[in-house]
Amino acid sequence: MSDSTANRLPTNVRPKHYDLTVVTDLVNSTFYGTVKVKLDVQEQTSQIIFHTKDLELYQLVVYSDVLGIGQTAASTSFDTKTERAIVTLSTALPASSKAVLDVRFTAGLTDSLIGYYRSVGGTDAKDICSITQFEPTSARQALPCWDEPLLKATFAVTLISRADTVNLSNMPIVSEVGYATGLDAWLDGRLANSNDQWKMTRFETTPPVAQVSFASLLNFDSFADVYIFVGVREWSFCVSGKLLHESSERENPTAAFAGFALDVKRQALVLYEQVFQIEYPLPKLDTLVVSDFDANAMENWARSPSESGLITGRNSAFLLDPKAESLNVKRQIATTVTHEVAHMWLVLFSDTVLFGNITTMEWWDNLYLNEGFATLMAKVTILGEEQYQI
Incomplete structure (x- = not known):
């Protein structure tokens, strides 16, 4: 293997689990969500660096099991060339500790055929679905993540969509119920602007997978010709x-x-x-x-x-x-x-x-x-x- 360490993320933290919730709005061609990433802190650090591209990030908070506090990011900067976010904390995370990065994000469903995008079909171009294509480095366009093949983690996925749509993912469905407020205040606030009925589909947790193999935030009109x-x-x-x-x-x-x-x-x-x-x-x-x-x-x-x-x-x-x-x-x-x-x-x-x-x-x-x-x-x-x- 060639020496490509200069292009890799720092090893001060490693992701172990993603708790991901995504709201898909096919009508307005947007999606937004929350992700809580459980991290193993390998060495003392006051910076967390991860991949993101074309996502708007909000309310970045880092929780530490040792410090017992949640820290709002002191600063967040972005390197568009390397497609990274650099989160700086006021108090360093201790080595050999556990942490959780909590982020809210929004983006548009584009026609780019990569990341999380929309697909339009049918004779009248009214059959619309959203689908993911992450290989090789486009998971970062769907969620903030450590988008490298060696950094495997488990994923617990919840998809929220209009009640007349269908949701699929890699894993079997655990439950599917009507959306009720109380899951997350930020999501509640955004969904409060809609008069439509929404549902929430939860899937079983994946085994450890790389972002390239995790996929399928799939949402489509149940009447579409898909x-x-x-x-x-x-x-x-x-x-x-x-x-x-x-x-x-x-x-x-x-x-x-x-x-x-x-x-x-x-x-x-x-x-x-x-x-x-x-x-x-x-x-x-x-x-x-x-x-x-x-x-x-x-x-x-x-x-x-x-x-x-x-x-x-x-x-x-x-x-x-x-x-x-x-x-x-x-x-x-x-x-x-x-x-x-x-x-x-x-x-x-x-x-x-x-x-x-x-x-x-x-x-x-x-x-x-x-x-x-x-x-x-x-x-x-x-x-x-x-x-x-x-």
């Missing part, structure tokens, strides 16, 4: 003896367009289990397809039997019109699907996990290892299908 094919929600199958929910094309007309990608995903899961002699460990593998997406597709992962994987991508990467299909289009979709499924896999050798989402490169110059493995597996899988031979 294609979703989901492991246990829509079009499902039986993998490793796990019988999942099934539905038919009659129940959902978009199933005909998603059917080919679903069939490839099912075959790839079974094949990878046979090749690696390791069962797919998650109960489902969701795929969300939207009109606008920066990459062809993106894998977002979680790693225990109670957790869920999620693949996000654009329509052209997954949807096949049965009336206008071609061998070339089918080959492209099959390659994309098998590539993304390969990212989910855990390749275990002598208790070492290689190239899967359970491990992450230390720095971006090793990204080729992660992508190279998935590309190789996709090519090998497709080469085994005679119908896709060139």
Whole structure:
């Protein structure tokens, strides 16, 4: 690995957990929220430096378990070149202590295809959803964070949106209720200006993940023409003896367009289990397809039997019109699907996990290892299908 320490955040504190709440306003193309980041203080310091870009930050407070006080930032400055915020405290945090950084933030939902953005689709361009794309360094455009691949942390996510929308994230839903005041005074004040009904969706806490793998602050109009094919929600199958929910094309007309990608995903899961002699460990593998997406597709992962994987991508990467299909289009979709499924896999050798989402490169110059493995597996899988031979 090349020496890139000059580009890295200081090591005086390390994030361990993010308690993240995000309000998504699709009508006004904005989002805002709060994040409480639990920190391990590695050395005595009066500065906390983290990544942020295109976010307005408010009410920065740092709590210390040893000092027993909450300190409002004495000063906050921003380095736009390195996309960092520098928070300076009046009283230094002791070494080997615990701290919590509490921040409020706001930003607009842009059409940039990175960070947390909006996707517009449908024949009349009225189908709007919001979605994340963090790889490689765009998590900082969705929340204040330590946006480096080695700095893994757990995430507890709460999404607040209008009552007629749908929320998804990497993890299963814990609860979904109507929003009631009292969660946070700052959020209450902003939501008080709206006459609409809002709801609050809480998700299970993730395992330790890098910001690049954590994703999917997904919010869309429940009546929008957004294609979703989901492991246990829509079009499902039986993998490793796990019988999942099934539905038919009659129940959902978009199933005909998603059917080919679903069939490839099912075959790839079974094949990878046979090749690696390791069962797919998650109960489902969701795929969300939207009109606008920066990459062809993106894998977002979680790693225990109670957790869920999620693949996000654009329509052209997954949807096949049965009336206008071609061998070339089918080959492209099959390659994309098998590539993304390969990212989910855990390749275990002598208790070492290689190239899967359970491990992450230390720095971006090793990204080729992660992508190279998935590309190789996709090519090998497709080469085994005679119908896709060139």
